[in-house]
Amino acid sequence: NGAGKSTLIKSLVDQQTLLRGERTHGEHLHIGYFAQHQLEALDMNASPILHLQRLTPSATEQSIRNFLGGFNFRGDDATGTIEKFSGGEKARLALAIIAWQKPNLLLLDEPTNHLDLEMRHALTLALQEFSGAIVVVSHDRHLLKNTVDDYWLVAEGKVDTFEGDLQDYERWLEGFHRQLQEPDNSESNTLNESAGETSEQRKERKRQEAEARKKLSPLKKQLAKLDASLETLQSELSAIENELASPSIYDDENKQRLKALLEKRGDLSTEVEEIELQWFDLQEQIEELENRN
Template identity: 50%
Template sequence: MIILKNVALRRGTKVLLDNTSVTLTPGEKVGLVGRNGAGKSSLFAMLNGTLHEDSGEFSIPNQWRMAQVAQDMPETAQSATEFVIEGDTVLLAARAEVMEAEAGDDGMAMAHAYMALNDAGEHDAAARAQSLILGLGFKVAELELPVNSFSGGWRMRLQLARALMCPSDLLLLDEPTNHLDLDALVWLEAWLKNYGGTMVVISHDREFLDAVTNVTLHIDHGQLVRYGGNYSKFEDMRAEQMLLQQAAQAKQQEKMAHLQKFIDRFKAKASKAKQAQSRVKALERMEKIAPVLADADFQFEFKEPMSLPNPMLTIAEAAFGYPPAEGSAEGTPPTTIVQQVSRSVLAGQRIGILGANGQGKSTLVKTVAGALNPISGEIIRGKGLNIGYFSQQELDVLRPEDNPLEHMFRLARDIPAAIRPNAADCREQGLRNFLGTFNFSGDMVKQAVGSMSGGEKARLVLCMLVWQRPNLLLLDEPTNHLDLATREALSVALNEFEGSVMLVSHDRALLRAVCDEFWLVSRGGVQDFDGDLDDYQVYLLEEARRRRSE
């Protein structure tokens, strides 16, 4: 068992755990939740031994083997397969034992060493590693490519595969879904459900937590509170507690009235039979968690668009992809990802963009946003179209040496005159006031962005997006760095938004809550997906089986 008894933990002057106690039993799958900065990562550091309690008693069985995802970016020319195999520490120890026995020319030692090597699974190590790599979205042709040939996000997937490869009694996972597409996420859920040890996971993906956990550990005001059940059960129980407490009742009721307006509007959005089922389920959950949302210290809303062209845009016989790489030979053709796309985006549409990894979801959104040009065909934009684009790489676009106020000044200076807010809103006090609505107040408006957390950077990008008053939102994985409370705030804001939305996300709760219809990017084309997200998960599993059999 893992036992914390009257434990206190501090980082500098900040008290993260204050005389708190909890017990975790073997085999439990624990979701660790709490606001950003509450101490989740510090508790992980205590579990893995890199931090020690300041007072109280903490114990974990000495014989337990521990696995966790390394956070460093691997720089190695090893093949992806060999890199992941080396995550198996038992196998590595057995290999070392064989080498030592052979060097000593000791027949008995060699016999024992080879038996240990067989028991450690040397015979199927490559197959086990490759199964993990393929499950996390890599192609067969990439299994032997060097690790340093992959981008950062793909290298972090290899770090995750390496952790899963390690035989363990305790598995620690800190935001394991951040670099995954929905197909890899579905695979990871299935793998973790079959994991036999104790698992503690930090995640801001509620459906992932619901699927893989049976205990929820909540860090709040220095206390660890254990709840039996997954995240939704925890949410229900906490909502009941908050209703009983009736803390800050007037403020809560005011926020709940605002949420009720959203719920009433939400009910009216269910238009298709299949999608209506998902919307009703999401509505039921929204009504249950209203007290929790009302307690949240951050909510925002999109401004009413200045115009709503209809259609917003029309895609005519277009092909999307990438131009030849810089330095390519003259005459090298562009790389086409999707083609023969003819579709329209109408005012008020809320479209979820689905598709297995590598099929072209981001390429579609980038081209609609204007970050890429169509390879052929055209995109006809409605008069007055004002796109707000949040890309997966948006955080990289922020200038790390600049502060939030400087980012807003630059935005106010560069925004087209047709959609520029009034002069007062573009002056320093107006920009400070607006930043304050996104929890950037006081000295934070002058803090260098490079020193901020991923969640704070994502909040700044959302702030800049809202300020521009778009009528079409293109959102490519907007939740990667957002905590659960901010994800809920985004969900509410998107449902109140009067313009159109195109959303790529592996957060199924957000897709269910926001989208009325889905487009499927698959096999070089774009078509309507006639089903809900449960149907889509079945489709993903069938696609994975099909790819493996090819």
């Protein structure tokens, strides 16, 4: 915190005067930028539909409704003013506005703040499917683990690529904080590998870490199984949706096939919902254990 992550994003989006260097962009660059302060820029007296109509006056209301449905804005939520929206609902609308404009580069500054677990999961899946480039600043470990390919370290006024994963970063962060808090004393470092810890305290810390890993292991294995089940079910649903998109399936001779497909889609959707609820519950347990350590 305070190292300049948001400043970097603002520099990339050309909202920050550069101290030095140059900002160049490709001819067809189209940036989608999300930051929490953008929630304040929303028109509280306008509906979600009106927000998108202002961007694309030629779009039909039905096409906008269909699009907003993917962000869980339906019925009165899509047509009424947003003045009573929660922080999470405003964040969803801001993300919908960005997606509507079809950017090829997404710059996201803490996009999951205020979002509930279901929308966090939906955003993660959407980012996995996004075909453009993404630069994201986030403290959401699940989002980072499941969406990014490369980590950048913003520290001490510099931006460098970080070779490692989030666990490596946590170890780096511990060492960085230790350096800030301690004078450089090789003798004390040799005598005590963790500043301020006695031998007994160090043993207890390692015991607690081992206990946490023991608790996390079965939860993560179960989560991986749920992920695999969801992937299989989503694949089956996708195949059914493709078949239902064919005009010929609605011919009279295909009535029985259509009925079977619709029933199968309903069963699969119910199964997906049940597994997702289990997934959210497990993810909460895992995050609680990880944050505790």
